[in-house]
Amino acid sequence: MRTNTALKAWREGRPTVGAWLTANSAFNAESLAHVGFDWLCIDLQHGIVDYADAVTMLQAISTTEVVPLVRVPWNDPATIMKVLDAGASGVVVPLVNNGEEAARAVAACRYPPLGIRSSGPARARMVNGADYVEAANSEVACVVMIETAEALTRLDEILGTPGVDAAYIGPADLAFAIGLPGKGDNPHPRHLETVQTIVEACQRHGVAPGIHTNSVEYTQKYLDLGCLMVTLGSDTGFMTAKASADLKTVRSALPSTIDVDV
Amino acid sequence: MRTNTALKAWREGRPTVGAWLTANSAFNAESLAHVGFDWLCIDLQHGIVDYADAVTMLQAISTTEVVPLVRVPWNDPATIMKVLDAGASGVVVPLVNNGEEAARAVAACRYPPLGIRSSGPARARMVNGADYVEAANSEVACVVMIETAEALTRLDEILGTPGVDAAYIGPADLAFAIGLPGKGDNPHPRHLETVQTIVEACQRHGVAPGIHTNSVEYTQKYLDLGCLMVTLGSDTGFMTAKASADLKTVRSALPSTIDVDV
Amino acid sequence: MRTNTALKAWREGRPTVGAWLTANSAFNAESLAHVGFDWLCIDLQHGIVDYADAVTMLQAISTTEVVPLVRVPWNDPATIMKVLDAGASGVVVPLVNNGEEAARAVAACRYPPLGIRSSGPARARMVNGADYVEAANSEVACVVMIETAEALTRLDEILGTPGVDAAYIGPADLAFAIGLPGKGDNPHPRHLETVQTIVEACQRHGVAPGIHTNSVEYTQKYLDLGCLMVTLGSDTGFMTAKASADLKTVRSALPSTIDVDV
Amino acid sequence: MRTNTALKAWREGRPTVGAWLTANSAFNAESLAHVGFDWLCIDLQHGIVDYADAVTMLQAISTTEVVPLVRVPWNDPATIMKVLDAGASGVVVPLVNNGEEAARAVAACRYPPLGIRSSGPARARMVNGADYVEAANSEVACVVMIETAEALTRLDEILGTPGVDAAYIGPADLAFAIGLPGKGDNPHPRHLETVQTIVEACQRHGVAPGIHTNSVEYTQKYLDLGCLMVTLGSDTGFMTAKASADLKTVRSALPSTIDVDV
Amino acid sequence: MRTNTALKAWREGRPTVGAWLTANSAFNAESLAHVGFDWLCIDLQHGIVDYADAVTMLQAISTTEVVPLVRVPWNDPATIMKVLDAGASGVVVPLVNNGEEAARAVAACRYPPLGIRSSGPARARMVNGADYVEAANSEVACVVMIETAEALTRLDEILGTPGVDAAYIGPADLAFAIGLPGKGDNPHPRHLETVQTIVEACQRHGVAPGIHTNSVEYTQKYLDLGCLMVTLGSDTGFMTAKASADLKTVRSALPSTIDVDV
Amino acid sequence: MRTNTALKAWREGRPTVGAWLTANSAFNAESLAHVGFDWLCIDLQHGIVDYADAVTMLQAISTTEVVPLVRVPWNDPATIMKVLDAGASGVVVPLVNNGEEAARAVAACRYPPLGIRSSGPARARMVNGADYVEAANSEVACVVMIETAEALTRLDEILGTPGVDAAYIGPADLAFAIGLPGKGDNPHPRHLETVQTIVEACQRHGVAPGIHTNSVEYTQKYLDLGCLMVTLGSDTGFMTAKASADLKTVRSALPSTIDVDV
Secondary structure, three states, X not given: OOOOHHHHHHHOOOOEEEEEEOOOOHHHHHHHHOOOOOEEEEEOOOOOOOHHHHHHHHHHHOOOOOEEEEEOOOOOHHHHHHHHHOOOOEEEEOOOOOHHHHHHHHHHHOOOOOOOOOOOOOOHHHHHOOOHHHHHHHHOEEXXXXXXXXXXXXXXXXXXXXXXXXXXXXXXXXXXXXXXXXOOOOOOHHHHHHHHHHHHHHHHHOOEXXXXXXXXXXXXXXXXXXXXXXXXXXXXXXXXXXXXXXXXXXXXXXXXXXXXXX | OOOOHXXXXXXXXXXXXXXXXXXXXXXXXXXXXXXXXXXXXXXXXXXXXXHHHHHHHHHHHOOOOOEEEEEOOOOOHHHHHHHHHOXXXXXXXXXXXXXXXXXXXXXXXXXXXXXXXXXXXXXXXXXXXXXXXXXXHXXXXXXXXXXXXXXXXXXXXXXXXXXXOXXXXXXXXXXXXXXXXXXXXXXXHHHHHHHHHHHHHHHHHOOEEEEEOOOHHHXXXXXXXXOXXXXXXXXXXXXXXXXXXXXXXXXXXXXXXXXXXX | OOOOHHHHHHHOOOOXXXXXXXXXXXXXXXXXXXXXXXXXXXXXXXXXXXXXXXXXXXXXXXXXXXXXXEEOOOOOHHHHHHHHHOOOOEEEEOOXXXXXXXXXXXXXXXXXXXXXXXXXXXXXXXXXXXXXXXXXXXXXXXXXXXXOHHHHHOHHHHHOOOOOOEEEEOHHHHHHHOOOOOOOOXXXXXXXXXXXXXXHXXXXXXXXXXXXXXXXXXXXXXXXXXXOEEEEEEHHHHHHHHHHHHHHHHHHXXXXXXXXXX | OOOOHHHHHHHOOOOEEEEEEOOOOHHHHHHHHOOOOOXXXXXXXXXXXXXXXXXXXXXXXXXXXOEEEEEOOOOOHHHHHXXXXXXXXXXXXXXXXXXXXXXXXXXXXXXXXXOOOOOOOOOHHHHHOOOHHHHHHHHOEEEXXXXXXXXXXXXXXXXXXXXXXXXXXXXXXXXXXXXXXOOOOOOOHHHHHHHHHXXXXXXXXOOEEEEEOOOHHHHHHHHHHOOOEEEEEEHHHHHHHHHHHHHHHHHHOOOOOOOOOO | OOOOHXXXXXXXXXXXXXXXXXXXXXXXXXXXXXXXXOEEEEEOOOOOOOHHHXXXXXXXXXXXXXXXXXXXXXXXXXXXXXXHHOOOOEEEEOOOOOHHHHHHHHHHHXXXXXXXXXXXXXXXXXXXXXXXXXXXXXXXXXEEEEOOHHHHHOHHHHHOOOOOOEEEEOHHHHHHHOOOOOOOOOOOHHHHHHHHHHHHHHHHHOOEEEEEOOOHHHHHHHHHHOOOEEEEEEHHHHHHHHHHHHHHHHHHOOOOOOOOOO | OOOOHHHHHHHOOOOEEEEEEOOOOHHHHHHHHOOOOXXXXXXXXXXXXXXXXXXXXXXXXXXXXXXXXXXOOOOOHHHHHHHHHOOOOEEEEOOXXXXXXXXXXXXXXXXXXXXXXXXXXXXXXXXXXXXXXXXXXXXXXXXXXXXXXXXXXXXXXXXXXXXXXXXXEOHHHHHHHOOOOOOXXXXXXXXXXXXXXXXXXXXXXXXXXXXXXXXXXXHHHHHHHOOOEEEEEEHHHHHHHHHHHHHHHHHHOOOOOOOOOO
16 A cells, blocks of 8 residues: 555654645646656535545646645545545535534545445545555545534534544635634634634644635645645646746836737 | 737737647636736647637637637648638647648638638537628638757748648647757757747747747747747646745645645 | 516517437537527436536537526525526526525525525626626526425415526326326326416516427417516427427338338 | 346345446446446445546446446435436445344335335436336335444344345455454455354345455455356456556566566 | 448438537437437538547437438548548538549549548447448548639539549539528529539539528528438527527517626 | 658558547547557547647647557648647558658648748647758658558659658548459459559658558558558447456346437
8 A cells, every 4th residue: 555645744743735626637736746746636516626636636747746635526425435536635515514413524535344335446446546445445545524613612622533633724714714704815814813723733743734816925834834734836836827927027127018908 | 890809910910929728618718818918828739638628718819809810730731721610810830840830720720712611600600790701811810830950951841831831839849849858948059049949930920929938038039039929827826826835825835735646 | 787688588478499418418509599599508407417517518608699597406505606607698596395495595696685696606707798787786697496295385485586587387297296197298288277377476576477388389388378587499309309299200101121120 | 117137136036246436437437337247336335436426437338238337325215316317227335234224225216105215216217217216116225234333233223224125245354343454355254254154134124235345366266155246356456456467467578677665 | 331321322312301419418419319300410521520529529420320421621531531530420521622632532432442541430330230341431421622713613523533432512602602691592593503513423424413501492402402411400500599589589579688698 | 750650660661550539539649658568659630630639639749759640531631730830740641642742741741942841830849849941851750551552553653752751541532443342451352463563662662651550460460561650449349348348248248227229
């Protein structure tokens, strides 16, 4: 069984930096895999990626040593099992509100007797090794998202659930949860304070804290806070940020161009 | 018939800045279309994009006012006609060596009696207007690439071919053509000199000069030279440049991370 | 934020006519968008369309001003959120039985504090404007389907649910619900009576009544009844109806042709 | 309405042999359809196949008389209805634990008043005949999977549920359920005994017993036990088994080849 | 070897009526196949269909007895051979100008010694029978298009080429060829006269005459002229014609609707 | 630059065994890559695979160390360059008749000054290393096919062309070329003799001889003859051979089953 190097880092308290894949493009995925992130997470929740796309993206990531994760659209056992069968080394499960839901997410990630995962690792065994079914329970990462008001009142319950490997904060939803506008990379003091509370709770429970960002600034800020699973940005975000900045530089020095109304 | 705003700018001597689409992703295309480029060029030659992908990308670009171009893999009438039918506002034809080849490219872009384009504008009429067949000959851009040794000896022949709207330099192939290593954004004096020669020939013939770059620096340099059709970069290029730079920044401040060998 | 013109019409009591997209073809979608319907609804329930297809179809519809709707397969928050993120201006939710289920559908369409929609409008923000997250709650249409026996006993409960913008009748399922064979464009008096009952209940609650048809005749009949969201037909339905009628005309005048057994 | 020949065989107590489709390839599907299996089952649970793939595979199978089945990822009415609308002649529903869940699976397969299936047989009517909605309830096969510990304690409850046509054993999950490692083609006596218990329960209830295998040996063994729906192997399984065996034969006689580390 | 019923009809002097497939949708193809046309032609020239789409469409047509044809983008042996390998029962080759080009088209359709077709009927053998390689030369239809000015001066040369089964007129290109605007269903007397000339030449050479139309009127007119291979319309054409007509009817009776600018 | 291990073996006179990919399935490709072949060849000529499929299959193969080759549909520089850009380590070029055509194939595989390959290794550089453009000329394999009557008269001309790395025999076309029915794995003495002639010519010119087979028997026979690039079989061939054999075994022992007419 191939080692899940991201999960290993979290268990050893070492930070990891990854990126988010929101476009349905295996070429984007393969290109970012060659950039050197610790893991890449294919977004089936908010991106425009579907399961069939995810399979090609998982194959593209497997051309490198980068750890492939998938954020599923919902805490749904069928989808969690299916992306694991396709070769994801872990799942990120959104909107986990309480211990029961955390346990439901974990159960879908683990073969019996630990969980209810059904046997049939179509691509996962091919990629990870012939002993996959025996070894997967300890190498598949179960990452729950902490981002709702209810979850904030049940942190210990969620983080104390056996099998939860990491807790990933969705900062925009978290902002909603504490009565702020739904915005990530959030400078509001109450937001930062809430993030700190979650990180500390994670540390108490031996769970790796993680969070989404769209910038170097917030990545560094959260790494400094102790987050071990930090997203630096997304495929599309990197692309449009660079293109916009460079185009602005070029346009500003141009006397006159055609006006494109987008 | 919808006006080809890029072609109009070239005819009026105004510069345009565009980007290259190398990934088979309509979402990348749509995202870059919203960045504000004058045109986007779908690469069927060197990218990993196929015709079916190009159709979805043309649709994605059509959600904005950005002008969609396609670089075809070869000076092949069937492919040129087919991408125009799918809604491209112009084609970029690689490796044009002489006047005869330039005329062949033009002929594929024009309905009779000017050319040999076959009638059947499946998507082009829908997107551009009911009078498409009548008006297309003056709104479809035919861009020939100047990038081979033979072409350098036949510049006037190529650029004097009626119907050639722009001449686009492939700088890496041009480097090969003058005996240098195949590299774009090329600082070699002989390379720059060759580019200048081509630009001046274009200006003599009333053809818009264009060139490919991967940077603000070279975009500005070539705009200063008089190029009217300059590529600032590509989808994948923007994405990986930004991701690499930001990741490097973050990594440099990190004590220890997992080592991913890519 | 781009105005949802269909939703605006319903709020102002003006009728709208749309079409249903059942084939997984962005070219069909774009072609019908150019016909001039007020809205097009991509069918993820009974059609053969999958989410990845829907994304390309949403892009195709966005090349025009037509309002894109999606019928989801089930009253499932994850799918509702995901199609909205992909740029649907509203969802049609099948088989809503009671007020609780109506509230569940609405909640998935609204950001907190009105609902539980998670923040991440990948394509929706690009298409609708930078203020999407702030403005979406009032521009995204939530359309519940009334088509089950239980729903008929709970019309006021469903239609009184805050946030329900329209109620769309599935006439074949409605036929089942009242003990008739499952057939749309249904001439049975009890069917018409039931439709009238639902329309009147909608009018009482300020909810736009809507219904599916496959013909001009029933479209006109239901518009006369006061329906504000009427489907005239589907991509495949239009195509095969015209092809069958024309082929029959041609065949009837032909002396002898080959017999194709289909 | 086209006859479901597999279902007819089960009702008449005649055995059928089929194969599993785990790769997202309509060409694989069509190729295996021409091999002469009684039915082919597209796996949406463990394979890497998505709904859009399944539609093309269903079309490919429809070029022959072979009966197309689909294993859905979960006992979820929306998915069951959607694959039936796409032309599946039956569904295999995994992880059915008790009578209530069996009834839920059946209900999704049957139009009212027998079930809750929503009317809209997009492709199914085209393939099976104009009377599809009237006749489908007796021609669509509902196959429940018996593979969990709970199900073993509720066999009579599950198999006694009206509308259950067959019970299909997932042998690897069944191994988990009785405390063995998760392995199919399982020689453990307790495994065989459990299979026998299920087969006998099926026979008591007039339900066709079925089981998954990966070999001639186990196919024959289970046919001898009375199983009427036996899977001989999968697309990918057949392919890699033959390729591995033949390559091994060839390699063993070769003096020296390059070493490929896979 | 399955009989090519369209080719058989042409050989026996019986007319056939078909339809054109311009959208990349196997569901459109399957739906039209069930309408009862003698043949369907997948358009790889002007449609937005690519080879990969064509394969799925060929599979969809093979669910019926309808004869599948493919119009290739160009008189290119590689493409002709590849669509035949994928199961097309014949090809329509555009823009054939003279006898040499006609012979080139024929050669690509025939195995040696008659032609140069390479052996490898991946899907064709599966669909047509194990004796495909032996029998294909007499069952594969080679249809050349007559639509250029040069072709009009070389009708006997083209039509006298051994192996040409039918000659299909592209009426819009033909209009160009005789100095008229590029329009099909063309009422100009000179256009009709030219069509007649071609039909008579076909009859002289025992080649089946064919032509493209978009209407019942022109289909009947050309059948009356003796055309044996007449296209009644296209998938998208049928769809939008019916949708536009019906929508116009409905709109005309509506007091006020929203204005959608398309 | 990653070493082309297949090419290296041929240069050192060591035999290699590979397989052919004819289905458009990246999962098939990945599965066969794990079986342990020295190389896999994606068939764009006779298979049903298109370029877009090939890209995903190349990515799938890149998850292992197996060498990816592509057979192009025709000796066409544009296609050869494009599949190399997508990451193929070599191309197999069909129907090469003479030295001029061999030189044309080689030129498309080599950057100037050796050839005319255009610079733009979109995916190839990512997969093979940053020095790809500098090193590719000596690591990309150019394999020409010997299978026509003309080629048999010009063996020395073809095999003496600088840059030809291997010569691959298409046995069915070769049978045509010598007046036999088009059949591979061909026992006819004249066929074997012709193969021997080609192999010896290859050995004289230091070109690796190769050939296609569908069986262990012919693989061994040709390895014994000195072939260094032997195809053992294809994805679909392995699959259907095993499925047919196993099904036959099972059926023969079954008393009565349903009859499926395929």
